[in-house]
Amino acid sequence: MVTLVTGGTGFVGANIVKDLVQNGHQVVSFDINGPDQLLQDFLGEYSSSVAFVQGDIVDPVSVERLGQDHQIDKIVHAAVYTVNREVLEIERSRDVIAINLEGTANLLELARTQKVSRFIYVSSGAAYGSALPGDQTLNEETPAVPGNLYGITKFASEMITRRYGELHGLSTASVRLSTPYGPMERVTGHRAVMSVFYDWTGRAVRRETIIAEDMDQGRDYIYIADIADGIRAVLDAPALPHGLFNLTTGIWVTFHQILDAVVELSPGISVETPAPKTDAGADSYSRGPLSGHRLFDDLGWTPKYDLKTGVANYIQWRKESNFLD
Known part of the structure; x- marks a missing residue:
């Protein structure tokens, strides 16, 4: 069976x-x-x-x-x-x-x-x-x-x-x-918009500057x-x-907390913070955390997994699998 x-x-x-x-x-x-x-x-x-x-x-x-x-x-x-x-x-x-x-x-x-x-x-x-x-x-x-x-x-x-x-x-x-x-998040024909984790951990393993935008956002x-x-x-x-x-x-996790975890696990990585956007747009609503x-x-x-352990495992997987996208 x-x-x-x-x-x-x-x-x-x-x-x-x-x-x-x-x-x-x-x-x-x-x-x-x-x-x-x-x-x-x-x-x-x-x-x-x-x-x-x-x-x-x-x-x-x-x-x-x-x-x-x-x-x-x-x-x-x-x-x-x-x-x-x-x-x-x-x-x-x-x-x-x-x-x-x-x-x-x-x-x-x-x-x-x-x-x-x-x-x-x-x-x-x-x-x-x-x-x-x-x-x-x-x-x-x-x-x-x-x-x-x-x-x-x-x-x-x-x-x-x-x-x-x-x-x-x-x-x-x-x-x-x-x-x-986490691991295996990637662009496919049925999934086109990636998470901030995907973006920032990818930049970290490629040793590129992290563009820290929309820092007041968060999710569970x-x-x-x-x-x-x-x-x-x-x-x-x-x-x-x-x-x-x-x-x-x-648990609600802010972009600030995610960035702190990625930077702590990626010594020497540079971060650039653009000026905040003034137009919220139609997609700005963010639901609260689930119970x-x-x-x-x-x-x-x-x-x-807490945030730090999850990010550490994700970065380790990226490096071991040579997934640099």
């Missing part, structure tokens, strides 16, 4: 695949992209233990074939079109809906026909949208008010996942991620290995008291 991970060659999916196979799961990765050398190196000795299948989650025939070729017991649906800029939302509106909604429906139908024991939908804090002012904490009882297609399709997929489970007797859960950073960032560990905790739990969980450190109390209360899960 295998665990299927969609989006298994992407940023979040690759880390989930690695964590699962390290912890005894027989993993099939389903992604429109095959594994490249960076991913093979990232998985290391576990690479040969993963079955990589290329295909499109929007194609129901390709998804159905997975059930014919593999005995699937669990599914982690992480494939997504991540769009967090309005210009991309305008250009790729139909693709966002197709991948994020039709893809979810196809995977849930596979879960139904395979009678899987657990289906995990990897969602996002973007589902909350502007539900509360940016200085307030968001828990799973906070009504979702997504404001863009990405958040809307994430929230809709959560609802579809929940209802499919109720109708067809499936154990399902949606997991809303706070903002991840979480190291990607904690994301993978938390997903596995929900996937493998004997029972789930709830069907929706936030996966987060619950992680439910995941802790239900399953006893807590994150293992």
Whole structure:
């Protein structure tokens, strides 16, 4: 019996695949992209233990074939079109809906026909949208008010996942991620806007000047290995008291704190601070931190990485893998 991970060659999916196979799961990765050398190196000795299948989650025939070729017991649906800029939302509106909604429906139908024991939908804090002012904490009882297609399709997929489970007797859960950073973040056809961690650690390993802009910003960032560990905790739990969980450190991290960590770990690196921008723009809203109390209360899960440890591991991975982008 295998665990299927969609989006298994992407940023979040690759880390989930690695964590699962390290912890005894027989993993099939389903992604429109095959594994490249960076991913093979990232998985290391576990690479040969993963079955990589290329295909499109929007194609129901390709998804159905997975059930014919593999005995699937669990599914982690992480494939997504991540769009967090309005210009991309305008250009790729139909693709966002197709991948994020039709893809979810196809995977849930596979879960139904395979009678899987657990289906995990990897969602996002973007589902909350502007539900509360940016200085307030968001828990799973906070009504979702997504404001863009990405958040809307994430929230809709959560609802579809929940209802499919109720109708067809499936154990399902949606997991809303706070903002991840770490190894395997890179530009792909379905992920174009990179985090400040990606930018600054890249400049640090290349020994380039860090351009420290928008320093009043922040997020509840979480190291990607904690994301993978938390997903596995929900996937493998004997029972789930709830069907929706936030996966987060619950700690607000400012750009100033991130910069301090990168500079401390990169002695001699230069930093340039441009004049502050005066136009906030339409994308300036930043939600508050997610609350992680439910995941802790239900399953006893807590994150293992603080900011300094996460940044140190990320920089070390970049150097060891010679990932300088």
